[in-house]
Amino acid sequence: MSERSTQPLKARGVSVALDGRPVLRQVDLDVSAGEFVALLGANGSGKSTFVRAATGLVPMSSGTVELFGTPLDRFRDRHRLGYVPQRSRAVAGVPATVHEVVMSGRLAHRRLLGWSTKADAAAVTAAISRVGLPDRTRSSLSELSGGQQQRVLIARALASEAELLVMDEPTAGVDHDNQESLAELLGGLVHEGTSVLLVAHELGPLRPLIDRAIVLHSGEVAYEGPCEGLVGEDHAHVHMHTGQPPVPEGLTGEGVWR
Amino acid sequence: MTEMLSYEFMQRALIAAVFTGLAAPAIGTFLVQRRLALLGDGIGHVALTGVALGLLTNVAPVLTAIVVAIIGAIIIELLRMFGRTSGDVALAMLFYGGISGGVLLINLAGESAATLNTFLFGSITTVSNSDLVVVALLAVLVIGLAVGLSPQLFAVCQDEEHAQVSGVPVRVYSILIAVLAAVTITVAMRTVGLLLVSALMVVPVAASQQLTRSFRTTHLAAMAIGLFAAVGGVVSSYQINTQPGPTIVLLALAVFAVAALFGAAARRVRGRRHPVDFARGDI
Incomplete structure (x- = not known):
């Protein structure tokens, strides 16, 4: 079996407690090679916490995560994992150009000291073109619109030649046209074999791309299956209050997480 | 000018100014980028306790200052990583603790307010040759x-x-950045003093980013502005007979004011081509 065909993400029994409060309980989640998985849920359902646990940003209280067949704490091929955080974190206190931010995605390929190589520059240029911003390469990130900033963060993940993209709410606060171009971009990437785990509140134009949707409710998996099984137009959580039988509620914190 | 350069203490002062002017914005840029502009101030206050400790124990104040500043910097970083205290409250407590500890220990050491003053506001003209090597x-x-x-x-x-x-x-x-900031503060202690050291780390960066779009240009331009302010400040303080530290900082602020005016004008011109951007609210 070639290395590429190992399963990008395999999570079993993931539980996370933040400040002693359980936020995720026994979540199982897989992303297969070339699969586009959407993780849905209302605010506070634990969906962002899941991707943060799966990428090692928050510690798990129990459970296991394997990335490309390697346990998370021993996973060293970091360039295979492309993390796209929420856009609100994009702009820092000092200006930075699109090129500079995307170049920081190449760090996993670079040696500690030394100039960036031609391969780095080529990967950065390709990633920026891929997200449709070749004419903004030298622009400062803060001069771009929200949708464009989102695309820069995706380009940063692409520059590392990531095989699994983990995206936290890329559609939040992005207008419909930009969501359309995001859908087109992600569709092309998935077609080429990139796997995607995407956290969203609503799917919008991304809906037709999704292979499998997982809905979290109060930190537990409430639904797993095709998008068609989701009741309600776009808002995953609508479904929780309408069609489905009531999900077993947690003992603590109910209401806080809705 | 030549008369000024004929004094050895002025030669040493200018060399110290060159190093400080370059080093402070070199690390300060990363603090500003991280939105930790006041970290330098916090470490500076802690370094005062280090200086006092040196005076009290008859160890070279620069050495104790650097050790205490590094310990303080690491503690702040650890508080930020693991603590439940928010960054600004942790910094505030550091300000108070550092100043109180410093003044208290300096009193205990039997030193005068004038000694305190040289560390708070710098005394670049009293830099010795061995100081210069360390700097x-x-x-x-x-x-x-x-x-x-x-x-x-x-x-x-x-x-x-x-x-x-x-x-x-x-x-x-993160710890490396904090430690480098602590080292820079000890370097700049003699030039601008502990109370103003953070200004030399932050103001040149704030000035340069008025005019730049890229990180690299901001970083290098900040170092150039820092160099200009430090050397220019020492020269003009000699000419107009003022204390070098505050003169350096006021010169840096003047550069910032000019850069802000030019930057606003440039953005106004650019704004006709690109839509207005509200995200750029920092500094």
């Missing part, structure tokens, strides 16, 4: 690491979480 070595260390590791430090300060997921040892670099 130069430490400044070269800071500049070398800040420029040499700039891809890594940039990634950590731009987006800490992305850097961590990418496998960058974020904690190591």
